[in-house]
Amino acid sequence: MRKEIPLAIMLVTGVFMAVQFFVPHEIPSLIYTNLNKTVQVVGAVALVLGIVSILSIHLAKIGKKQPGFGYSYFLIVFFVLMASSGFLPKSLNLGSFLGHGGNEEGSFFLNMYNYVLNPVQSTMFALLAFFIASAAYRAFRARSIIATLLLLTAIIVMLGRVPIGPAIFGDWIAELADWIMAVPNAGAKRAIIVGVGMGILSLSLKMVLGIERAWLGGGR
Amino acid sequence: MGFFEKMRQIDRRWIFLAVGVAIILPFFFYIGLPIKVTPEVKVLYDSVERLKPGDVVFFAPEYDPGTIPELQPMCHAFLRQCFSKGIKIVAVCLFQLGPAQAEQDLTLIAKEYNQKYGVDYVYLGYKPYPETVILNMGEDFRKSFPKDYYGNLVDTLPMMRNLKNYSDTKMIISINATSGADYWIRSAHGRYNIPLGLGVTAVMATDYYTYLQSGQLFALVGGMKGAAEMEQLVGLEGKKYNRATARMDIQNFAHLVIIFFVILGNVAYFATWGKK
């Protein structure tokens, strides 16, 4: 019964969801809406599992004084600060550096979002500018026909995208870049999209029918 | 070891340094090359121009701080065009990192044009599992958003009284930094057939050309360049209104540096060919 009941649940929900796509009547769409809401609620509740996982790892690190355990304090302290702010009553305002988690200007929650989460996100993202340069330098070598095609289209599109390309080479380079994007590229993407669609269909079908059951720990 | 051999194994931190310098230097110079407006951006501008005051546009600014340089100018230019014409906005943000950003943008531009919350624009806020929410909103906005971002009951907002679902709006415009754009295509346009325009990062724009061609999108604004084009169409003077245009100058220089390194790499590769 370890696998039968989950597989049955999957079959029933899967077939229902696939069929309801074609049924405009409101009863299936009512069930559909509520099932989706259920997924949202379960997804939110499951965060508890995630939090327990990460906290237990870092608490264990501190407990065993593993190398680098000092950093784990930062993680735990900042987690507690941030999470607790959401549950403190709004009347208890401890100033901008501590306090409640309201959405309004100057609340601790918003400041943490704006001045801690946000800048780190953006800076991490900005690192990609450096990585894209190093990846281009490392990989764009005219080793073979395929590699040369990759290299040439990349350079043409790069030049065509910025105003300086046409300024040096004339408008044709921007037009060529646009044409590459709009024509051969569109063809390639369409091939990938159709293939992906076929793959998704096949995989979803195998999931619903219980043929693909790696998620249950594999096996037959 | 010869020069080219050294170049082949250059420490990538030198490349990092060169890119850094290339980006910081142009802050001190200004070239200002003109930017051509592409048809897929023009069509968005024109469709908004054709709307009547009082028409409602469904707007989904879904981008995180990381994509501000590209998408914020786009978002601002679009909002400026709408608000200056008296077009009303219903906004949501179904990307978990975006809700606060979207709120800031809406409030900022609304203030610029003295637009009143609840009358001229409404912000419904965030709900997880975007695809579900998009589908639910096709039935009724209230299904996913009984309350707006600020906790007001949606039915108490004057503007929302006659708005049930997408079919009461003229178009959906999503400025999107995520694959959430797919959900809008698949579920909002696909299932409810509302004209959909997208503003995306330059990276994503590539993928969405196919959808433009297949008619699932009517307009596509891509990246900083697309944003600069929108700024030119909206046509306000001053750096404050043309952030994307100013940033395009920096792009020029940095692109040249990267291309220089690719060429250098290839020269080194062929110069040392067979030696290895």
Place this chain on the structure above:
Amino acid sequence: MRKLFLAALLSTFFLISFSFVSAQTPPAPVTNLTAKDTPSDKGAQVDLSWTASPDEQRAENPVIGYQLLVALSSDSPFVAVGKADAGASGATAKDGLKNDQSYYFKVRAYAADSSFSESEVAGPATPTGQWWNTQPNYIWIFVGMVMLVGFILYNIRKAGKEELYIRPIAGINAIDEGIGRATEMGKPILYICGLGDAAQAATIAAFSVLGRVAQKVAQYQSRLIVPCYDPIVFSICQDVVKGAYLNAGRPEAYNEKDVFFVTQDQFPYMAAVNGIMLREKPATNFYIGQFYAESLMLAETGFQAGSIQIAGTDQLIQMSFFIVACDFTLIGEEMYAASAYLSKEPEQIGSIKGQDWGKVVFASLSLLGVVSALLEHKIGFFEMLKKVLLAE
């Protein structure tokens, strides 16, 4: 005297206003109004269609819009249920209509000065919800779905009976080597299921590949690290890895702490994964699933850490980064096929063959479409080429 003056003033006023109204005639009403239940909907809607008022075109005081009116019987009072712009020849009435109740409809044509005229009554129409969507595109999608599902199931059933050929995929062959390399070097393997939630197809594919990889890792006795992004994905990954170790007969080697949750924010997650890569120095990195901008960062940091990298995603943009910066990349459908390839089970291979049949049908229909379009335009392929070459 004052009274007389007032009377004169009033009568002039009425005269003027009367002449003002009489100058504008109300517009002609719409004709041929019909009302019927909206097909393929969930109910509570009625489709109205009509022939537009001819006065939409007149220069003075044209029709600027229509109002839809509804009533429970043809002689009870009508109330508004929606509107339509000028130029429309139909609209859907939906405000406040209920299923299984008969309604009568009228349409009011409004002119610019808000004078109006009403059409004849149409009806009765009874809104109901349908149990099957009969719009042509839904029918085609249904037919396509049944056909493709049929292809896959047919080939799965047939699979046991004959040996099927599948072409080698470099990235999939590399998976075994990657695991072997880690064992030789005595270093761990890093597996990232992407940044999608459990509802996304690519994530589901990542689970099935993870199952196969974990089983091999368990057999080879090396270590597998799985940092997760979504709590439900994390829970499923735990079960997948644990089950794979069990299947490989080494449940005791499963370390619960190696499959863990990090956070569900893109770049905070990446900050942590970067750290893991540079500190654990895994021999082989797998990036399978839904990826966004972080793809390039994964690949470049992994390269710096000296790992062999095998990636797979269905995100078009990220494929280009993986292609450039990783050692092996499973492009789109290759990722979905990976689990079947690795399993070597006949049923799974059969499903791949079914997918191929689908591609044949897609290609045939595309070509058929092109040919029929050419025929319709009465133009031969050669003639078209000539036009292209002559740039006419």
Place this chain on the structure above:
Amino acid sequence: MPEISLVTAVWTTLAAFLSLCIFSFLYKDNPFYKIAEHIVVGVSNGYWVILLFRDTFKPLWLDPAWSLVSGKGLSAELTIFVLVSLVFSVFMLLRLIGGKAALLSRWSMAAILGISAGVLIPLSVQTYMYEQLKGNVLSFGAFPLPFFSVAGQAAFNNLLIIIGSLSGLAYFFFSKEHKGYFGATAQVGIWFLMIGFGATFGYTVMARLSLLIGRIEFMKEWLQIFF
């Protein structure tokens, strides 16, 4: 530079410090990066706890559940929803206990996977195949312009897109050896794919640089607080 309060200055400095910590990763892994990394993982988890509680759990489940418990009455639809979600959520949390009870969480996961996979079956046909087929065919058939009036260019482009998509599809053909004519077609497909990847990469450079420009602008603004 506009006047800013001391509080904002302190927060902005924290933001700039964290940004510099992250930038330092370009040189190499170091304690500053590690501090920033651990802080941000902690904060983002805290952020999510609040966000999911406030925007999902409370309005979707807790509020209706409270009206049910406090006897305010609830529609049958919502009552069923509240109870079903409760059961699945509790099953999920049983993983914390472990052992046999944890197996019940598979019921919840099965439901989630079943729902996702089920939705994907028709949607994959619609979005990934039907619409693409329409793109391939309509560009020739129902295109608003008669196809030779677009100076031939358009017809050629459409043809090229179809060649690209079909030869690319040949590359994804798994159950036939890539030899002979078929192999040549697949090879053309690979060329198209590579052009697509190269173009995408080149197109992306700008976006990545944009992000860095944004960060540099922020650092500039931060420095202006002091000067």
